[in-house]
Amino acid sequence: MPELPEVETVRRGLQPVMEGARILSVEIRRPDLRFPFPPDFVARLTGKRILSLGRRAKYLTAEIEGGPQLICHLGMSGSFRIEEGGAETTPGDFHHERSKLAAHDHVVFHLATPKGRKSKVVFNDPRRFGFMLFSEGPEPHPMLADLGVEPTGNSLDGRLLADLLRGRKTPLKAALLDQTLIAGLGNIYVSEALWRAGLSPRRLAGTVAPRKVGERAERLATAIRSVIADAIAAGGSSLRDYVHADGSLGYFQHSFSVYDREGEPCRKPRCGGTITRIVQSGRSTFYCPVCQR
DNA sequence: AAGTGAACCTGAAGGC
DNA sequence: TGCCTTCAGGTTCACT
Numbered sequence: 001m002p003e004l005p006e007v008e009t010v011r012r013g014l015q016p017v018m019e020g021a022r023i024l025s026v027e028i029r030r031p032d033l034r035f036p037f038p039p040d041f042v043a044r045l046t047g048k049r050i051l052s053l054g055r056r057a058k059y060l061t062a063e064i065e066g067g068p069q070l071i072c073h074l075g076m077s078g079s080f081r082i083e084e085g086g087a088e089t090t091p092g093d094f095h096h097e098r099s100k101l102a103a104h105d106h107v108v109f110h111l112a113t114p115k116g117r118k119s120k121v122v123f124n125d126p127r128r129f130g131f132m133l134f135s136e137g138p139e140p141h142p143m144l145a146d147l148g149v150e151p152t153g154n155s156l157d158g159r160l161l162a163d164l165l166r167g168r169k170t171p172l173k174a175a176l177l178d179q180t181l182i183a184g185l186g187n188i189y190v191s192e193a194l195w196r197a198g199l200s201p202r203r204l205a206g207t208v209a210p211r212k213v214g215e216r217a218e219r220l221a222t223a224i225r226s227v228i229a230d231a232i233a234a235g236g237s238s239l240r241d242y243v244h245a246d247g248s249l250g251y252f253q254h255s256f257s258v259y260d261r262e263g264e265p266c267r268k269p270r271c272g273g274t275i276t277r278i279v280q281s282g283r284s285t286f287y288c289p290v291c292q293r
Numbered sequence: 294a295a296g297t298g299a300a301c302c303t304g305a306a307g308g309c
Numbered sequence: 310t311g312c313c314t315t316c317a318g319g320t321t322c323a324c325t
Contacts, residue, residue: 003318034301034320058319076319077303104303127302129319170296179320188318259318281297284316300322308314 002074004058004151004184005228009235010080011055017082018062018121020114022049027108029101034075034131044068044134045109057147057183061135068134071141075129085118107132147183151228156182158218162209165217172208173201173280182224188259189227191286195258195268196223200292201285202278258286266291 002010026042038044049065062070101108107123123130135141148164149156164181165172175181176190185193194201197220199208209217257267258275266273266288273290 006318073319075302076317126304127317127319129302168295174296177319186318282299283318295325297325298323301320304317306314306316309312 002058002076002078003186003189003231004055005189005231005235007058007060007074007184008055008232010074011053011060012236014060014080014082014121015053017084017111017113017119018050018109019053020050021111021119023047024110024112024118026110029106029108033106033125033128034073035133037132038134041132041134045070050111056144057150057179058186059144068136069141070132071135071143072123072132073130075125075127075131077127078123078125078130081122081124083120083122085120104128146180148179148181149183151182151184151224152232154225156221156225158209158213158221161221161224162213162217165205165208166210168205170205171201171280172199172203172205173285175205176224184228185224187283187285188256189224189231191259192257193220193224193227194287194292196227198291198293200289201280201287203293258288261286 023045024047026045028037028041031037044067045064048067051063051065054061054063058073060072060074062072064070101122102124104126105122105124106128109121111119111121113119123132133141133143135144139145149160161182165175168175170178172194173190176185176193177187191201197216199216199220208214208220261275262277264275266275268288268291271288271291273288275286276289278285278287
């Protein structure tokens, strides 16, 4: 599920519980996810305070007191949920019970939150494409070192986008998925952004702005930023009840303009086209062949 | 160098 | 009901 907006939504949901919290204990319920856990994973977290939670592209980061940075990726199917406890001093509260863990609950953080409560943060990941690693020292972890520009804020403008795409012979769809160019777009939001910009996913990336910047590159940059901003806003509004039902974070109902809408009418006024699904480098792309050129 | 496809793993959904 | 195939929102690695 998780592209940049979902990861940002998860970060915002975890923040009130994790930021400033002390890690009372950590359980890892299998030796690996995508990668083996570091051998000292539990020892280096136990008893430490979480100073801050951050995000880079689709990676969550946690600054650990006096120690490493924890880097976490949700892969395809990773999610967190929060199980709220009572006051830390209340005896017999729910935290003294062994809570039921579900299938694929791989990591459990037992926390004392800044408000003096106990909470559990549980990481669940059926496909195990996710991972947790430590990063040491001032240099960014190699995994984060080559990431491109964030599509949040205003740094990604038409000029920068034109520079990134110029000369590339790969389909525009593939270029936008390249995390070393723009960091955080995934299969859904690439399709959505291209629809907003009225550009075909099959167009060669270099043709967006062959020589000068041009209106096409501006349109695409604006589309990318607005798609991401809208999705983050939608996720944020879903956070009001993030302790809902199972407490899971980052999953909310999207309404997509093209993604997963094969055969349905294009939503652009007076377009009349039909959303089409094609496969590009092994992955589905959805677009309107009439208004996306 | 850049681009494409297969691999990693499990579960859900659809066809028969 | 069950068995089979296909597909899934990410990333990396091997190959052309």
